[in-house]
Amino acid sequence: MTAGTAGALTRDSGRSGHPAGPAVRTAGLTRRFGDQIAVDDVDLVVPRGAVYGFLGPNGSGKTTTIRMLLGLLAADSGEIDLLGEPMPASLGSVLPRVGALIEGPAFHLYLSGWDNLRRLDASDRTADPATSRERIGTALARVGLTAAASKRYRQYSLGMKQRLGLAAALLQPRELLVLDEPTNGLDPQGTREVRNLVRELAFDGTTVLVSSHLLAEIEQVATHVGIMAAGRLLRQGPLTEVLADGAAVVRISTPDVTLASGALARSGLTGVVADREAAVVTARLGEHLPEDVLREVVTDGARVRGFAVERPHLEELFVALTGEGFDVLR
Amino acid sequence: MSSAEMSTAEVTVLPRPSFAPPRTQRGAFWRLYRSEMRLLLRRRRNIALLAVLAIVPLLIGVAVKISTPRNGEGPAFLGQITGNGLFLVFTALTVALPLFLPLVIGVVAGDSIAGEAGNGTLRYLLTVPVTRTRLLAVKTLGVASFTALAVLTVALVGLVVGGVLFGLHAFTLLSGDTVSAASGLVRAVFVAAYVVIALFALAAGGLFISTLTENAIAAMATTIGLAVFSALLDAVPQLDRIHGALLTDHWLGFGELLRSNVDAAALIRWSLLHLGYAAVFLSLAWARLSTKDITS
Amino acid sequence: MPVVTAGLVAAAAVLPGSAFSSAAFGNGHTALQPRTPAELLAAVRTSSVRSVSGTVVETTRLGLPPLPGADRSASLQWQSLVAGSHTARVWADGPGRQRLAMLGQLAESDVVRNGQDLWTYASDTTAVTHAVVPSDASKAMTAPADIRGFTPQAAADKALQAIDPTTAVSVRADAVVAGRTTYTLRLAPRTAGSTIRQVLIAVDGATSVPLRVQVYGAGSSPAFETAFTDISFARPAATVFAFVPPAGASVTTRSLLSRTQAGSSDKAAARLRAAAEPMASMMIGSGWTSIAAFRPGNSPRRDASTATMLDQLSTVQPNGDRLVRTPLVNALLTRDGRAFVGAVTPELLLRAAAGNAG
C-alpha cells in the first residue's frame, strides 16, 4: 500500500486539510454474531476517487462490513480507517463527509419527503441552516423527486423511497458515499439514473463504495471491485485487473489442432484444450502476451483462421469465485 | 493484485477532489431540538394524546357544572370546584396522574428511541452523524418537553374551564386557611412544576426501556407497566417500608404545596428522589445506547 | 400504658401532656450524664419547654389486615388507627395555643386551639367546627380532641401516669430520635396477664421532652409507636394559631359544657363528638392489666365493611361471644353488646366479662 499512499498524497497536497490515504481501509476486520462469523478478517482498501463495487452473495457480510465502517456495529477485532481517520473514534468528524444508504431507505412515515430530509439536515451539526432549503431542493432534484417532495413518505412507491434515500445521502457534498444496494426496486430509468449519478459524483471526486447484485451495472461504473463470500474478502482490486487476473483465454481456430496445441504448451500456457471436431484450441493466457503466443503458433506451421483473447464478464468471475450454488450459505 | 498496480490506477483515473472540511454550526443542538419537537408535534397520535388530556378537566368541569357534587365525594377537591374554578386544576391533575399522564408519557418516551430503531431511522440519524450522547440528550429534552406540555395541557385547560365555568376566587388551602386567588395561582404553577419533575422520572425510565428494544409498542407498554407496577407495590401495606422510595409514591405529594405551612424540605427531598430516579435511568440509557449494536 | 393503647382502640379521651412549658434548649448528640429512673421521671414532669413544633409519625402494627384507604387518610378514625402510619405536624406555644394538622394525601385535618377558640377543619368535607373554651374548663375538654395519645408527649404522659408498683423502670442513654440524643426509659410489667412486653420512652437529653414512645407486644418491632421525626423548640409564628374559617364554609358551633346537646347531624361534628365523648365506659382492674369495658353502641359497627372485617378477625367463643386477638390488644364483644378491651390476655377478658355480667 505504500505506493498507493504516495499517489494519494500527491493528489491531496495543498487541497484539503484531511490526512491522505485510501478513502476506506480496514485491517483484519472481524465480526461474529453468536458463533457465526459474519465478517472474517477483511482487509478492505477503497482508494480515493474510486467507484468500488462491493459484491457477494446474500449473507456474505457486505452490510455487516458497511455497518462497522459507519460505526453502527462494533467490530470484534480489526481496525478501520475512514477518510484517513480511525473509526469509530473519529466518528464525529468523519461521518459528516460521508453519505450513506444502508440496507434500504428508512424515513418517518407521517412526514413528507421534504420534511424527512429537513429532519436529517437539522440533525447534522455541520449543516448550514441558511442553505438547507436549497440543498434539500437540489438533492431531491438530483434523484428526480421534486414533484413528490410534499407527499407523505407513507405514500411513496418502493423506487421513490429508494430515491429519497439517495437524496438524503446527497444533502451535503460528500467525500465518500456508501451505497448498500442503491438500485434495489428502481425502474430501468432509475437504475440508469443512479449509474449516471455515481459516474458524475466520481467525476467530482467523490469516492463511492457501492454494494449491488446487478453485476452488469457494476461492471459499467466500477473502477474497483471487491468480492465477498461467507464473510471473507476473496478478491479485490481495479476492475480490469481482477477480470484479467489469470482468467483471460486465448481461442485459436485452426485445422492444425495438434500443431497449435503443441506450440501453446511449449510456450508455457496452461489449460490447453484441443477440440478437433470444432477445430478450436483454447488455453489460459496467464502472464503471456497474445502477440507472442500467436507468433509461436504460426512459426510452428499451424494455419490460423481466427485468433481471440476472451476476457470473462464479472458475472462469470463472480460465479467462478463464489460457486454455482443457489442456496444461501449460512 | 498488487498494491502498486492499484495506486497507478488511482493516480491516473482520479481528478483532484476539493472538499471544504465540515465545520460545526452555531446553535446546531437547538436546531436538532426544534426538529425533535416538530417530529413529536407533527405526529397525529401525539396530538390525540394531548387532546385526551385536555378532555379530562373539560369533562370534570362540565360534570360538576351539571350536577353539583356533595362535599367529600369523588376525587380530591371535587366538591370545592363550584366555589372556585382553580380547584379544577388540582382535581384534573389528581385524576390524570394515576393513569392518563403515565399513559401519554409512556407512549412518547417508550417510542422515543425504540420507534426510530424499529423503522430504521435510527441508523440514519447515527450516520448523519448524531453522536449517541447527543441523540440521548436531545431525546431526553424532547421527552421532558412533552411531559411538561402534557401537564400544562391538563393544568391550563383546567384553569380556563374552571375560570369560565366557576370563576377564580380566594383560595382555601388544605389547612383551612385562605389565601388570595393570585397566591393560589402561584401555588398552581409550583404544583405543575412539581408534577412535571415527578413524571420526568417515569419519562427517563421510558427512555431507558426504549433503548432496550426495537419494538416501540413493547417499550411503551413496559413504561406504562413501570408506573402501574410501582403504584401496585405502593398499595400493598405489607411493603410500607419501601413505599417512600417508590417511583410513584410522592406523585400526589403536590398536596404539600396546598398547605398553610409548606414543608419545602419534603418537596425538595421528593423532587430529588424523582430526579435521582431520572439520573439513574438516564445513566442506564446512556450506558446501553452508547454500546448498542444498531442492526435494524 | 394499657390505657394508652386501649384508649386508642376504644377512643377514650387522653390529653396532651403537661410537657409544654418554658424554654430549655439543647441540640443533641452530646454525651449524656447517667441518670436514675427517678431523676429522669422528675425531669420529664418538671420540663419547662413551652414551645414545640415538629412532625410526628405514628405507626400501629397490630397484625390486622390493612384497611383500604387507611394509610393516607387524614382522619383519626379508629379504622385508620388499627393499622398503618400517620403523619401530623404539631405546633404548641403553651397550653393555650396549639395546632395539630393530620396530613393525608391531598387532605388535611386540623385542630387549632387559640386561646378561647377551638377550631377543627377537615379538608375533605370542608367542614368547620367551632367551640369556645370556657375559662374554667377542664384540660380534658380543651385539648384538641384529635391529639389524644397521638403525640409522643401525650402518649408518654399517659404512660408515666400509669406507673405503679407493678412497673419495672430502668434507663439507658443511647438512642437518637429526630436528630437528638435521648435517654430511653423502659417500663415493663412485673405481673403476668398483660400482653405488653415493654414500653420504651425516648426522652430528649437536653429538654427532657419525650420524643418517642414505643409499645412492644410479643413481636420484635413495636406494635405501636409515635415519634417526632423532626422537632424544633423555637416559638411558632402567631399566624399558625390564627384560624379564620374559609368563606362560605358551614361552621358548626358546639358547646364544650353541654356536650350532649351538640345535636347537629353533620358527619364531621358527629365524628368529633364520638371522638370527644367517652362512651359509657368503665375501667376494670388497674395498671398493666386494666380493661376498658363499654357499650360501643353502633359506632364501630357502623358500616358493612367494618362488620365484615370484625367477622373475619374474631373467633366465636362457645357462648357466642366474639374474641378479637392482636399481638397487643385483645377485645371481647359479648352477645349482649358489651365490649371489653385491653392489652391483656384473652383469659382476663373472659374473666372480666363473666364477673361483670349485665
Ligand SMILES: Nc1ncnc2c1ncn2[C@@H]1O[C@H](COP(=O)(O)OP(=O)(O)OP(=O)(O)O)[C@@H](O)[C@H]1O
Ligand atoms: N443482527 C444480526 N444477528 C445475527 N446475525 C446477523 C445479523 N446481521 C447479519 N447477520 C448474519 O451475518 C451474515 C452477513 O449478513 P449481511 O447482512 O452482512 O449480508 P449481506 O452480504 O449484506 O447480504 P445481502 O446481499 O443479502 O444484503 C448473514 O449470515 C446474516 O445472517
Ligand SMILES: [Mg+2]
Ligand atoms: Mg446487505
